[in-house]
Amino acid sequence: MTDTETTAHGTALVWFRDDLRVRDNPALRAALAHGPTVALYVLDESSPGIRPLGGAARWWLHHGLEDLASSLEHLGVPLVFRRGPAAAVVPEVAAQARAELVVWNRRYGAPERRADTAVKSLVRAAGREAESFQASLLHEPWEVATQQGNHYKVFTPFWKEVSGRDHRHPLPMPRPQREAPDRVPRGEDLSSWALLPRTPDWSGPLARAWTPGEAAGLEVLKDFVGPDTADSALVEYPEARDLPGRPATSRLSPYLRWGHVSPFQVWHAVADRRRAAPEGSAVFASELGWREFAWHTLYHHPDLATENLRPEFDDYGWWTPGDPSGTGPAGGGIEQLLDAWRTGRTGFPLVDAGQRELWATGWMHNRVRMVSASFLVKNLGVHWRVGEEWFWDTLVDADAASNPFNWQWVAGSGADAAPFFRIFNPRTQGKKFDHDGAYARAWIPELGSTEYPQESVDLAETRAAALDEYRSLGQSEGRRRA
Template sequence: MSQTRPTVSPSIVWFRDDLRITDQPALRAAMDTGATIALYVLDEESPGIRPLGGAARWWLHHALAALRVELDQIGVPLILRRGAAGAVVPAFAAECGAGALFWNRRYGGGERRADAAVKEAVRSTGIRAQSFQASLLHEPWELTNRQGGPYKVFTPFWKELSSHDFRRPLPTPDRQQAPDGVPRSDRLEQWGLLPGVPDWSKPLGEAWAPGPRAGHELLEEFVDDALAGYSEDRDRPGRAGTSRLSPYLRWGHVSPFEVWHEVGRRRREASAGSAAFASELGWREFAWHQLYHHPDLATVNLRREFDAYPWWRPGGGGDQAGLLGHWQRGTTGFPLVDAGQRELWATGWMHNRVRMVSASLLVKNLGIDWRLGEQWFWDTLVDADGASNAFNWQWAAGCGADASPFFRIFNPLTQEKTHDPEGEYTRLWIPELGSPDYPEPCVDLRESREIALAAFRSLPKGRP
């Protein structure tokens, strides 16, 4: 590509976790000012920004390829660069002779610091810099409890949030004249986002089509076919009762505003299902609310008395290392958990009910630190984001905000009978189920439950 400096100052739209062109306020603002260049920076260097897991890197590769096609259709070139955003973005703006820089806000601690550094750097050179709300229905600092602090309990948070009106989705911008003198771009293949040898990603490609088109098709199918029965079917992993929209929301292929209003369109005819699904959107918002106020959510117990809980970590002795391996591979001897772990490895996704049961087994019956489970999900989930993954693991472990009571220890055998009574889900993922090749349970459920409860009772008193 030509590296000639443009004669008219273009605007830059900096993409991050918002890989779409519809309901894209930063993109619209940029295009309203004139010629626009899109930038994506693979930032694995800025302090506090967590490197992506393997499944997420696979998704990102295909998501960027899909974004480039969509942007080409409206005359916006996509430029790829790699490095710390605080250095790369201002340098790119200077290289383009840009007059303005637009982006949609992020809410993790490291991301906010990186964005603030970019804003300060470009404004110091006279470039206009503006950010927008796009990935959440609410700004986390705008909702406070009666004491003026962040919400710690979901029900009042959701009552307050759901009482608000949310803007309508923005339309796709009209095609523009492509800017002159487009800077060079990295080649996507240079980034090495796809796995090498062995290539474990083929099942992911069979399960998912990253990009806005597939996300909107999935949303439409869910609203038409499954929303009415969502409140009953969402806990049955053998049924197509969930939306499977989580990776499309995580990567911004569909916006929460699009989902909210599409579900609302069917609220009367699917009232129970739409209300239940809306609350799940609220749970996602609650997770980001917590991350904004607790940037170390992935590493630090929100309930600090759990710092004294004797969870096993590497180097702690015992046979938990072997148990962790059985859990990761789906060979614990508990069919519902094993089916979930195998679904996760094959598809980069796990049914939500099974996620809860699997997490409960790891942290309570196997006595393994929730952070090891969180890290495994971070590496293997296509929908792992900085808020929901850590927040839900803390919920399952009993140490998070509005967490499941610690004594609520899911029995994986009872859960299987309740939520997969015909065995459709377990048979799908465990072909050897019922044969001598399937392992015996790796832990005694009753004994391990008593050990966990005794450890919990030993924690410092005065729990909040």
């Protein structure tokens, strides 16, 4: 069937979730091909197990939905906003729209899958068709397995397997629908959801740093991959991507997180640059592979945000707020140290610049995320879950898979994780990756003055304490096995 053709069916309802785009959207395309289409977005904060969004994510979502509503309007598709548990709202809106067909693109977290399964059976029980599509991952997690039939636990063989497969080409922009739906159910006013911060409104720097939405995301992608010549940013990506002071990474993460841009669009845009930047396009594609690997890991380990993937780490003496016994390897004052980490006042410029960048813009460079996370988990001895929750609240790209996956990677407790003894030294990392200090100075105006705090912990002592704790973990493991 071509883009313009529709069968002579009744109304279709397309339910948007983490796929806030009109291009390369299989569910939207199926709805438009079926008949007059109504779109729905449900703010679901009450289905069991659904993780409430953090503050920066709520800000992004508000603007992302405004952008989606405007793109859909150009296609003649009304977007209805409703709040409540999906299993109640979606069947109700489908009934109000008298929809014959309800479609959506798949999600992979356990609570979301449970909600989707409930919606599917309720919609079908009401005599409507329901269909879901693959749109947010290059491969379905259940379709990638080792020869023994298990899921991959190590990235390199995982990526070797999936990067060699074919990835479908992105679907084109749909044509506007010719026939308006008969009934458009009443929706809520987006502003009544209070997704934007009010008292205080801290979103000014976020708005200066980002333009949420599909067109902006595609522009970011286009600028990043550049022309098919040596000028493409991909050429220098393998070296420069580790330098936080250089705009050398794509900054596509929030656009991928919210589905303004699809992994298929990114994959093919990069594949088209293979001639000009063979190494850069391969390294960049493998970063997309880490995103994919994180999601496959979450699919197979639904408790990724709360449970150590390697259970031996359950015995590690990490500190969590409210723990009366714990001080962490840094000694006393752990609450103040945690506060200093959050606000970028630890006395270690690379960590502090990163935490301030995060607070101001909702984003932090990957190298700095790794160093800052390692400092919190290993030098301060704070549980990775505490850092994960802070990032969840402050990142505009806060992602249910990539965030816990990477925190566990840094902590050593995760899939194919960094070995625990790899403890980043923030001073050395600063010299290596921000050697002229430009990144640190950009975020810490008082750097070099007496206003900037002294180093808050002794790196060598805290490192040694963390390693001691880790070694005792090994021994108790050994004892348990003996």
